[in-house]
Amino acid sequence: xxxxxxxxRRTSAPVARERLQVLLAHERTIVGGESDLVxxxxxxxxxxxxxxxxxxxxxxxxxxxxGASVSTLEVDIEIPTSITAGMRPAA
Amino acid sequence: xxxVLVVTSGKGGVGKTTSxxxxxxxxxxxxxxxxxxxFDVGLRNLDLIMGAERRVVFDLINVIxxxxxxxxxxxxxxxxxxxxxxxxxxxxxxxxxTDEGVGRVIEGLREKFDWIICDSPAGIERGATLAxxxxxxxxxxxxxxxxxxxxxxxxxxxxxxxxxxAENGEQVEKHLLxxxxxxxxxxxxxxxxxxxxxxxxxxPLLAIIPESTEVLRSSNLGAPVTLGSPNSAPARAYLxxxxxxxxxxxxxxxxxxxxxxxxxxxxx
Numbered sequence: 001x002x003x004x005x006x007x008x009r010r011t012s013a014p015v016a017r018e019r020l021q022v023l024l025a026h027e028r029t030i031v032g033g034e035s036d037l038v039x040x041x042x043x044x045x046x047x048x049x050x051x052x053x054x055x056x057x058x059x060x061x062x063x064x065x066x067g068a069s070v071s072t073l074e075v076d077i078e079i080p081t082s083i084t085a086g087m088r089p090a091a
Numbered sequence: 092x093x094x095v096l097v098v099t100s101g102k103g104g105v106g107k108t109t110s111x112x113x114x115x116x117x118x119x120x121x122x123x124x125x126x127x128x129x130f131d132v133g134l135r136n137l138d139l140i141m142g143a144e145r146r147v148v149f150d151l152i153n154v155i156x157x158x159x160x161x162x163x164x165x166x167x168x169x170x171x172x173x174x175x176x177x178x179x180x181x182x183x184x185x186x187x188x189t190d191e192g193v194g195r196v197i198e199g200l201r202e203k204f205d206w207i208i209c210d211s212p213a214g215i216e217r218g219a220t221l222a223x224x225x226x227x228x229x230x231x232x233x234x235x236x237x238x239x240x241x242x243x244x245x246x247x248x249x250x251x252x253x254x255x256x257a258e259n260g261e262q263v264e265k266h267l268l269x270x271x272x273x274x275x276x277x278x279x280x281x282x283x284x285x286x287x288x289x290x291x292x293x294x295p296l297l298a299i300i301p302e303s304t305e306v307l308r309s310s311n312l313g314a315p316v317t318l319g320s321p322n323s324a325p326a327r328a329y330l331x332x333x334x335x336x337x338x339x340x341x342x343x344x345x346x347x348x349x350x351x352x353x354x355x356x357x358x359x
Contacts, residue, residue, distance in 0.1 A: 012311035019313060023144050027181065042148070057160045066145040 101242030103213030142313020155192030
């Protein structure tokens with residue numbers, strides 16, 4: 001065990017503090033059942049996709065990572081070739 | 092054949108979520124496919140103990156309502172790839188937690204996993220009764236302390252009467268997990284001894300988890316103690332518990348003491 005990891009072992013509380021600060025900052029924006037921005041974006045993006053094509057729910061993968069200064073929203077959609085082939089430009 | 096395990100206690104703060112995380116991680120590390128479900132709607136914490144709190148997208152209520160597929164809502168652990176978490180909803184109404192909906196989720200999980208671990212909320216309200224409803228096995232988490240033991244007794248009564256197994260005339264396999272145990276204090280007569288607790292509750296002992304700073308350290312870091320400090324005393328006790336749960340059984344049930352002979356438990 002290195003000296004650094006020995007030192008690190010003793011101080012888990014700062015990690016706990018940082019994790020809680022990030023988590024609570026996000027949770028406090030959620031009031032009375034209202035979603036936060038990342039969740040709203042997620043739902044609206046999926047609604048737009050659903051408007052244009054019937055993608056089975058299974059082929060949409062969504063990942064989020066809520067960070068202190070940056071959150072990421074990753075939407076991964078498998079679009080079957082049969083759909084793309086049949087697609088016509090709108091209007 | 093998948094097994095549904097409920098981690099329950101009645102009383103809050105005795106270590107249900109910590110134990111769910113520790114047992115789930117240890118089972119998954121032994122190669123089993125494990126899904127843990129947080130049933131504490133409105134006050135979820137299993138995600139935090141697992142260090143997955145930033146990655147929650149969907150939750151149990153989303154799956155029950157059909158907003159998301161099971162596969163989309165399950166969060167895969169970054170350390171053990173056979174370990175998965177289905178978080179509780181933090182915002183939505185508890186009323187969406189229905190018997191039928193929970194049944195569907197559990198049936199779906201049974202097809203894909205070896206172990207489904209239901210982390211019960213405290214109390215005996217809907218979240219707690221639904222968490223135990225489908226259980227094959229129950230781990231009753233108890234502290235050596237009067238109110239915890241009383242509440243555990245109540246929960247054991249519910250396990251024997253309100254579960255699907257009980258209603259079909261079968262038995263949920265029950266195990267006692269004694270947590271936050273300080274042998275030195277028991278020796279000095281300051282807290283109840285293991286034998287006392289076993290005599291009163293009269294269900295077989297799964298393991299004794301000693302009081303340890305490693306448990307707090309692990310939750311600070313967002314790691315189950317069996318992954319964060321695998322050589323610590325509590326982690327070794329949880330690993331022992333997992334070996335017993337996997338069927339390399341176990342010591343014979345303790346001789347029933349005078350108390351449990353005189354006062355047999357009745358269904359709640």
